């Protein structure tokens with residue numbers, strides 16, 4: 001069992017000693033359990049669960065979800081390449097995102113992906129033109145912005161009028177009518193994604209209700225859809241949040257879809273991987289500043305952007321049998337920015353050399369990592385019971401410097 005000292009059956013200290021820190025560690029059982037919760041809750045609807053690759057795009061993690069029957073939600077040529085390399089089936093790949101380039105569309109069409117989630121009228125035209133050139137028919141779904149308030153952090157809320165995502169609700173019918181006139185498009189569905197880390201179910205249900213009104217209007221215009229995609233967004237517990245209950249969510253969806261012949265699709269990311277991951281970091285120094293104490297660790301904002309970017313909370317526990325006294329401190333990294341913090345005003349017992357666990361870092365941690373301050377990106381390890389494997393080696397300075405040229 002995963003606890004403060006172990007990931008499944010492996011002590012965190014063993015992994016830190018073998019691979020060094022900072023280190024991302026993932027529990028395969030936790031990933032499987034999270035997916036099982038979706039599969040069981042929604043079983044009656046037989047959904048296609050398309051894992052949102054952006055949450056964590058490590059090839060082994062993609063392979064794991066592919067083996068368990070997932071499709072994939074991708075947003076770039078790079079993510080498409082990852083899914084195919086990991087053994088994912090193109091037939092179960094949907095392509096989201098507001099800025100698909102011509103090259104990306106062409107590549108995805110050639111791979112025969114399941115569907116493009118189209119976000120604008122110019123994108124419709126662009127896909128039609130490229131499909132015509134390739135003598136193909138592109139399956140498309142329109143991402144509609146249902147204009148509901150997801151009540152989440154503004155940076156990760158996407159379903160409001162002011163957001164750049166999707167086609168405005170009041171323009172949706174006209175957009176479908178345009179799509180229906182474009183000969184190299186095949187309309188297959190409707191899609192929305194209203195935001196991430198949602199703690200309340202009601203906006204998700206409200207969005208579905210608003211989408212179904214459109215489905216009915218379209219049917220009256222003889223535009224019939226095969227699928228409805230509700231996006232991702234289900235929140236996870238980082239601290240003590242209430243999170244949507246999947247069984248309740250599934251029951252609401254089932255009630256609203258009853259009697260309709262619409263295949264359900266979902267695009268969960270965070271809720272499949274977020275709580276399966278832990279970032280291991282070592283304390284470098286305890287520093288007593290004039291106003292504050294600092295626990296200076298070897299992980300930084302380049303390894304975990306979420307606290308700096310969204311004021312996100314991640315629980316931190318000490319995995320060493322520490323002899324230190326408790327103190328209240330900011331947990332900070334070595335990067336030369338005041339915004340480089342992993343936690344603010346935490347009460348923690350720690351001394352130099354202790355191993356800390358930054359919890360709930362499976363999603364949007366390694367996938368958002370950067371090389372700022374010329375820091376090598378951390379290694380990643382996947383644990384399964386009593387076994388573990390290195391699924392990404394630590395970057396080294398040759399990896400970092402070799403693309404650059406000194407030519408002066």
Ligand code: LLP
Nearest residue numbers: 052096193196197232233267268269270364
């Ligand atoms: N589908 C689409 C079209 C999306 O844009 C996203 C996430 C998802 C699905 C998956 O959403 P999830 O189930 O993970 O909530 N970096 C931020 C989160 C950004 C989410 C972007 N889109 C964070 O660290 O909180």
